[in-house]
Amino acid sequence: MKLLTKTRHRGLAALAAAAVAVTGLSQVTAFGATKITLTEEDYFNTPGQLSALAAYTKQFEAAHPGVTITRQYVPFANLDTKLLTQATGNVLPNLLAVDNPFVSTMISTGQVVPLSGMKGFSTKGYYPAVINEGLSNGKYYSYPVAGANSVALIYNIPMLKAAHVAPPKTWAQLVSAAKALTTSTRYGIALTCEAAEDTTWQWEPFFWGNGGKGNFSNIASAPGVQALSLWKQLVTDGSASKACLNWSQTPAASSQYIAGKAAMMVNGPWNFPTLNLNHMYYGKQFGVVPVPVRVPGQKSIVPLGGEDWMISKSGGSAAQQLAFDYIQGMQTPAQELTLAKAFGYLPGKVAVAQTYLKQVGPEWKVFIDQTLYARPRTLGLGVKYPKISQAVWTAIQSALSGQQSVKGALSTAQSQINTILKG
Amino acid sequence: MSYADMKPGAGAPAHTISATRQGSTSHKTGGTQKTGHLTAWRRRQLAGWLFLAPAIAYILFAFALPIVYNVMLSFELTSPATIGHFTAPFAGLANYRFILNDPTSTTAIIHTFEFTAGSLAGQFIIGFALALLFTVRFPGRTVGRSLVIIPWLLPLIVTGVIFKFLFQLEGGAVNQLLIDIGIAHHPIDWLDNPHLALWTILIANIWLGVPFFTLLLYSALQDVPVEVKEAALMDGAGPWQRLRLVIVPIIMPVIEITFLLGFVFTVKVFDLVIGLTGGGPANATQLITTWSYNLSFQQFSFGEGAALNNILLVLALICAPLYLLLSRDSLRRSSGAAR
Numbered sequence: 048m049k050l051l052t053k054t055r056h057r058g059l060a061a062l063a064a065a066a067v068a069v070t071g072l073s074q075v076t077a078f079g080a081t082k083i084t085l086t087e088e089d090y091f092n093t094p095g096q097l098s099a100l101a102a103y104t105k106q107f108e109a110a111h112p113g114v115t116i117t118r119q120y121v122p123f124a125n126l127d128t129k130l131l132t133q134a135t136g137n138v139l140p141n142l143l144a145v146d147n148p149f150v151s152t153m154i155s156t157g158q159v160v161p162l163s164g165m166k167g168f169s170t171k172g173y174y175p176a177v178i179n180e181g182l183s184n185g186k187y188y189s190y191p192v193a194g195a196n197s198v199a200l201i202y203n204i205p206m207l208k209a210a211h212v213a214p215p216k217t218w219a220q221l222v223s224a225a226k227a228l229t230t231s232t233r234y235g236i237a238l239t240c241e242a243a244e245d246t247t248w249q250w251e252p253f254f255w256g257n258g259g260k261g262n263f264s265n266i267a268s269a270p271g272v273q274a275l276s277l278w279k280q281l282v283t284d285g286s287a288s289k290a291c292l293n294w295s296q297t298p299a300a301s302s303q304y305i306a307g308k309a310a311m312m313v314n315g316p317w318n319f320p321t322l323n324l325n326h327m328y329y330g331k332q333f334g335v336v337p338v339p340v341r342v343p344g345q346k347s348i349v350p351l352g353g354e355d356w357m358i359s360k361s362g363g364s365a366a367q368q369l370a371f372d373y374i375q376g377m378q379t380p381a382q383e384l385t386l387a388k389a390f391g392y393l394p395g396k397v398a399v400a401q402t403y404l405k406q407v408g409p410e411w412k413v414f415i416d417q418t419l420y421a422r423p424r425t426l427g428l429g430v431k432y433p434k435i436s437q438a439v440w441t442a443i444q445s446a447l448s449g450q451q452s453v454k455g456a457l458s459t460a461q462s463q464i465n466t467i468l469k470g
Numbered sequence: 471m472s473y474a475d476m477k478p479g480a481g482a483p484a485h486t487i488s489a490t491r492q493g494s495t496s497h498k499t500g501g502t503q504k505t506g507h508l509t510a511w512r513r514r515q516l517a518g519w520l521f522l523a524p525a526i527a528y529i530l531f532a533f534a535l536p537i538v539y540n541v542m543l544s545f546e547l548t549s550p551a552t553i554g555h556f557t558a559p560f561a562g563l564a565n566y567r568f569i570l571n572d573p574t575s576t577t578a579i580i581h582t583f584e585f586t587a588g589s590l591a592g593q594f595i596i597g598f599a600l601a602l603l604f605t606v607r608f609p610g611r612t613v614g615r616s617l618v619i620i621p622w623l624l625p626l627i628v629t630g631v632i633f634k635f636l637f638q639l640e641g642g643a644v645n646q647l648l649i650d651i652g653i654a655h656h657p658i659d660w661l662d663n664p665h666l667a668l669w670t671i672l673i674a675n676i677w678l679g680v681p682f683f684t685l686l687l688y689s690a691l692q693d694v695p696v697e698v699k700e701a702a703l704m705d706g707a708g709p710w711q712r713l714r715l716v717i718v719p720i721i722m723p724v725i726e727i728t729f730l731l732g733f734v735f736t737v738k739v740f741d742l743v744i745g746l747t748g749g750g751p752a753n754a755t756q757l758i759t760t761w762s763y764n765l766s767f768q769q770f771s772f773g774e775g776a777a778l779n780n781i782l783l784v785l786a787l788i789c790a791p792l793y794l795l796l797s798r799d800s801l802r803r804s805s806g807a808a809r
Contacts, residue, residue, distance in 0.1 A: 135553045241748060242748040242750030242753075288639065289659055290639035290640045290659075292661070292662040293661050293748075293750070430550055430551075433768055434769045434771075437764070441750075441752050441753055442752075444753075445752035448664050451752070
């Protein structure tokens with residue numbers, strides 16, 4: 048298709064040149080530059096995201112005459128499937144913005160090209176976890192789209208003040224604070240435990256921060272049992288609603304918090320605009336602390352969210368190089384800041400994140416600090432991650448719904464994970 | 471009536487016309503009347519096939535190809551890495567072995583059966599009761615009959631959302647009602663309890679399927695001849711006897727078909743489960759459809775997903791001939807009854 052458009056444009060150029068010759072005007076025209084169209088697919092849909100991307104594209108097209116970027120929106124729920132289908136037919140778009148747990152899967156299709164070795168590619172300055180999302184067999188395959196995000200404990204300041212509790216730092220404090228904050232009309236904390244990835248993602252900081260391994264190989268040992276027992280206790284105490292079994296992180300759990308039906312939630316910075324819209328502002332109505340740890344001295348290790356740019360094999364080396372230029376141009380500090388602000392993410396580079404903190408506000412501090420110790424979910428697991436995550440959220444649901452004991456649920460998960468890791 | 475009966479009668483005049491017309495052309499090639507007749511026949515055959523060709527191509531493309539590909543997939547060791555090629559390494563029976571040893575898959579199969587049986591039973595009882603009710607004249611009958619169709623007009627995912635609101639633990643309408651009238655003392659975890667969740671989805675699905683049963687059975691009841699009912703009444707049959715011994719046998723063909731179609735609709739329920747529980751809590755509400763989707767598109771084990779899907783395919787393959795048999799049988803019976 049790209050070839051077709053190219054030849055057609057060449058034909059047009061020839062026609063135009065002929066016309067010019069006939070009319071006797073022998074000026075050199077701009078038709079010398081070859082026209083090329085790059086296709087791009089993503090699931091971004093907030094006004095901020097759209098206008099920021101459109102503005103960058105316009106700027107890029109202006110700097111590269113003859114180049115057109117055609118964007119195709121695919122809803123979040125369909126993008127992975129669509130990309131896999133396109134990979135089957137070797138018709139991937141030139142540029143793809145994928146959710147980071149899916150990066151490994153795309154690499155394994157063999158239809159994307161490594162960025163390592165492309166002119167100008169550099170991993171310098173990035174948070175290790177951010178750039179390592181695209182690391183496979185020593186080669187890097189991705190750049191962050193607008194940086195990254197993660198989760199922390201967001202709490203309602205007036206509610207905590209009224210109940211005379213301080214923001215919890217440890218699990219014991221979390222349990223007692225949640226209990227103290229629970230009333231007949233509200234829960235202490237809103238958790239997410241639906242049958243989906245966001246449940247595993249919410250639980251990961253508790254498990255990883257407590258010595259859990261990145262590949263979940265010790266999930267049925269103390270780190271996992273203690274972390275899941277904590278969640279179970281929050282539900283048994285009545286401090287967290289059992290309805291979380293059908294709550295997504297956003298908007299289900301977050302709207303419980305915003306409606307005042309929960310005093311705390313484990314959630315991410317993408318909620319800031321919505322919180323502000325509901326007249327909840329940082330420092331007055333809400334505060335942010337890291338996800339509590341079991342014992343003082345432990346460090347919260349969060350998973351990283353966000354999307355990554357990848358380049359497909361489609362269109363040959365010229366198209367690949369142009370696609371690379373497109374995403375390379377977004378990695379300048381100025382672009383990183385613009386995009387991160389528009390997306391509600393934090394920039395992918397440590398130094399840029401510090402500048403960002405000064406510009407956007409202190410509510411980002413916890414997120415920026417903890418990203419240094421963050422862990423990409425698929426690192427070392429690759430395509431096995433979705434299966435492992437499924438085993439983990441099933442165990443969480445099983446224990447919280449009372450189908451199995453905490454230990455029983457985790458040992459079921461452990462044997463599944465062992466099989467997955469071996470395979 | 472059959473195709474063989476029609477051929478000589480309908481075909482004869484056409485034969486003569488085409489044979490004579492053909493005769494003039496066949497003179498040049500020195501052919502006889504007989505070969506000319508054959509050519510015409512062959513040409514008609516060819517035309518027939520040409521007219522059939524689009525339909526055959528469509529069926530091959532839309533039905534045969536996906537089924538064959540799905541069967542192929544189920545014997546392959548698939549992964550995202552193999553997706554760029556049409557085929558993947560041969561896996562033998564590994565995918566089927568996985569399905570049989572995977573507790574979630576086996577419970578999904580059992581759940582599908584339970585869910586289907588429960589849905590059909592509930593849909594039939596309520597649907598038939600409503601159909602009988604609407605044969606009785608009462609004020610508001612027409613309005614009631616139109617209202618019954620509403621569940622059918624809603625997209626499944628909307629039904630999912632409605633039932634999620636109705637049955638949710640926090641502030642769900644059902645819990646509120648039960649507490650207000652004193653049946654329950656604390657909210658019931660309809661969708662959050664692994665032992666209850668499938669029942670809740672079953673209730674939603676019965677609600678969804680009732681219109682279909684009501685409409686079909688109602689129209690069948692309309693067709694029961696008044697004389698037969700009156701004759702039964704004259705013979706002293708009570709209402710229950712009239713229903714059991716007269717009405718039900720007469721509309722039996724429709725009941726059979728309704729059940730069969732209901733079976734097909736229920737066995738492939740997907741959106742409702744995804745909308746209500748996503749298969750949770752802890753896979754307690756996974757059906758064959760949802761779990762094979764999960765295997766294929768969330769865990770990217772296309773081979774395992776295909777293997778589980780083939781079990782659904784076998785179920786459908788058992789049902790298709792059964793449907794043909796029943797519909798032919800009931801056609802015969804109903805035409806016999808009309809006579």
